[in-house]
Amino acid sequence: MSGAEGQSETRSFLFLQGPTSGVFRELGRSLAKRGHKVLKVNFCPGDWLFWRGSDTQMYQGTLDDWPDHLRALIAERGVTDIIYFADRFPYHKAAQKVARAEGVRSVSMEYGYLRPDWLILEEGGQSTYSHFPRDPGKIRAIADDLDPVDEAQIYDIPSIDEMIRETAFHVSNGAFGWLTPRYTPDRYYPVFVEFPAYLPRLFRRRLNAARAEALVDGFETDRRPRFLVPLQMQNDYQLRDNAPKGFQTDFIRQVMTSFRDHAPGEAELVFKVHPMDNGLERWERVVPRLAAEYGLSDRVRFLDGGQLPKIFSLVQGCVVINSTTGLIALRRSVPTKVLGVAVYDMEGLTHQGDLDGFWSNPQKPSRDMHAALVRAMAHGIHVRGAVYGSEGRAAFVRNAIDRLERPIINQHGLYEPRPPRVDKAMSLGIKVDWPMGSKAS
Numbered sequence: 072m073s074g075a076e077g078q079s080e081t082r083s084f085l086f087l088q089g090p091t092s093g094v095f096r097e098l099g100r101s102l103a104k105r106g107h108k109v110l111k112v113n114f115c116p117g118d119w120l121f122w123r124g125s126d127t128q129m130y131q132g133t134l135d136d137w138p139d140h141l142r143a144l145i146a147e148r149g150v151t152d153i154i155y156f157a158d159r160f161p162y163h164k165a166a167q168k169v170a171r172a173e174g175v176r177s178v179s180m181e182y183g184y185l186r187p188d189w190l191i192l193e194e195g196g197q198s199t200y201s202h203f204p205r206d207p208g209k210i211r212a213i214a215d216d217l218d219p220v221d222e223a224q225i226y227d228i229p230s231i232d233e234m235i236r237e238t239a240f241h242v243s244n245g246a247f248g249w250l251t252p253r254y255t256p257d258r259y260y261p262v263f264v265e266f267p268a269y270l271p272r273l274f275r276r277r278l279n280a281a282r283a284e285a286l287v288d289g290f291e292t293d294r295r296p297r298f299l300v301p302l303q304m305q306n307d308y309q310l311r312d313n314a315p316k317g318f319q320t321d322f323i324r325q326v327m328t329s330f331r332d333h334a335p336g337e338a339e340l341v342f343k344v345h346p347m348d349n350g351l352e353r354w355e356r357v358v359p360r361l362a363a364e365y366g367l368s369d370r371v372r373f374l375d376g377g378q379l380p381k382i383f384s385l386v387q388g389c390v391v392i393n394s395t396t397g398l399i400a401l402r403r404s405v406p407t408k409v410l411g412v413a414v415y416d417m418e419g420l421t422h423q424g425d426l427d428g429f430w431s432n433p434q435k436p437s438r439d440m441h442a443a444l445v446r447a448m449a450h451g452i453h454v455r456g457a458v459y460g461s462e463g464r465a466a467f468v469r470n471a472i473d474r475l476e477r478p479i480i481n482q483h484g485l486y487e488p489r490p491p492r493v494d495k496a497m498s499l500g501i502k503v504d505w506p507m508g509s510k511a512s
Contacts, residue, residue: 083108083148084475087155087163088118089180090458091240092232095156096122098468102475110148114162115254116247117240134161134255141169152475154178158196159308161257164504167195171506178480180471183453184395184414185445188226188463192471193452194480195490198313198393199412199503202481203452205491207419207440213483214443217450226456226463233459241266259306265349272350280376287377290385296338297372298388298430299405300326301396304345305352314392314411315499322392322410323358325426327365334430340367341386343374388433390426397421401441406433412496415444451485 084102086109089095095111103109103126111127113119119129132140144150153170155163158179170177179196183189195202204210245262248254258265290297302319303310310318323342330340342358355373362371374382379399383389389400393411400407401420408429409416419440422429454474456467474480489505496503 081106081108082151082476084110084152084154085144085148085150086111086122087153087166088114088160089121089156091117091121091236092458092464093121094458094464094467095154097464098471099126101468101472105472105476108148110144112144115251115256116243120239120243121236129251131251131253133253134165137162138165138169141166142173145169145173145175150175152176152178154180154475156180157308158200159312161255167200168504176480178475182458184398184448185220185222185453186395187228188224188455188457188466189449189453190456190458190467190471191452192454192474192480194486198309198414199492199496199501200490200505201414201452201492202486202488202490203414203448204485204487205417207417207443210417210447210485211440211443213451213485214446217446217483219442220446220449222445222449226466227460228457228463229460236459238266259311260349260351265306265351268349268351272348275350276376283374283376284378286372286374287382287385290382294385296335297341297386298330298334298338298390299382299386299400300340300342300390301394302342302344302348302354303392303394304348306349309393310411313413313496313501315501319352319392320357320361323361324365325410326390327361327367327371329426330370330430331365331367333427338387338430339370339372341372341374341382343377343382346376388422388429390429401436404436404438406435408433412492412499412501414448414492416492416495420444447483447485451482452480 084099084107086095086099099109099111109126111122113122113127113129130137130140153166153175155166157163158181167177177195179191179193181191181197183191191197193201193203241262244256305318315321326340344354355375358371358373359368362368383400383403383405386405388406388408389397390408390410391397393409393413397407397409397413398415401415406422408422408426410426415421419437422434424434454467454470456470457463479486493503493505
């Protein structure tokens, strides 16, 4: 994209699938009140729950037919911007390709790299498809002219609100999916398998957390070298589309193999399950089984709970696929190795050597580089606000409108025409949906 940063003329916004709250509807209708054209496309009953009315339409075709339908909509309505939540959702992946071909700006919203009350608004997508620079020199130079960022939480995010709305979205799709029989949700787990699985997790959580805290307390007296390996949710799009095939099992095997062969003999690996894990993968069984297979039973620990700040104060390093936990580790000056594709994986922050060398000589992150990254991300690709909670939603709408009415989404020159992490993704064997050698936005 090109042009000076500042307010643009009237635009035509096409909204696709959004978060499980009314925040897209509130944003769209606020834009309409300011004179912009706005249309929302719904794909399933869950979408209808959160935005319905004369400014919406239900797409009833197939995923294969969706690009042609989208091209027709772009021509009919003079669409200038396509906005979506979760850039790897199948309909959104197709929309990005159409937008590139038609010269339309695609805007991806996502939960923030900064947490908790920040949201991402950037052109294209995240991780592999982020246009945010990877060159630490460029990030430092831009960040030097940006104001410091106060990351203290401003807006309350009610967890009960999130739980109810998320459940309503998925249950309505399961119960009324016959109304949109051609809809392709691309869910990793069937709805009526995944959601009941959370119930036993809720019952076990307190007991598991107490066990985890007791184990972490023991780390304080036994201060041998330890390395944290946070697991991610198996159904996470950022994991499924921005990591090598095999998801986490191959990742665990890779980490254990390298650790066994190259880590100091007294060191331990500490695996931690994601707090929102649904329990279907049974990591509490998988990790010990693989540890036994690699002869590491006495050197591997498993946590289903525990407080990250305390854990980070007791470990010598952290190994991630692309989890935002890696950013938390860097904030606490914990050496971090990334094995997938992450926006924060760059010289001066993460360990740039191989995994084998990480165990004995992990590269420590630069505090100055971390501060520069936070300033650049906050001012360049984030807006303040939240998906849940009335105050947080209202703040996001205000801040997002200011960003969307500008001719450039990624602010302060924090945009590379070709996503700079595409090459790394391809080197890892990740299937990349980007034209080879393309410099187009």
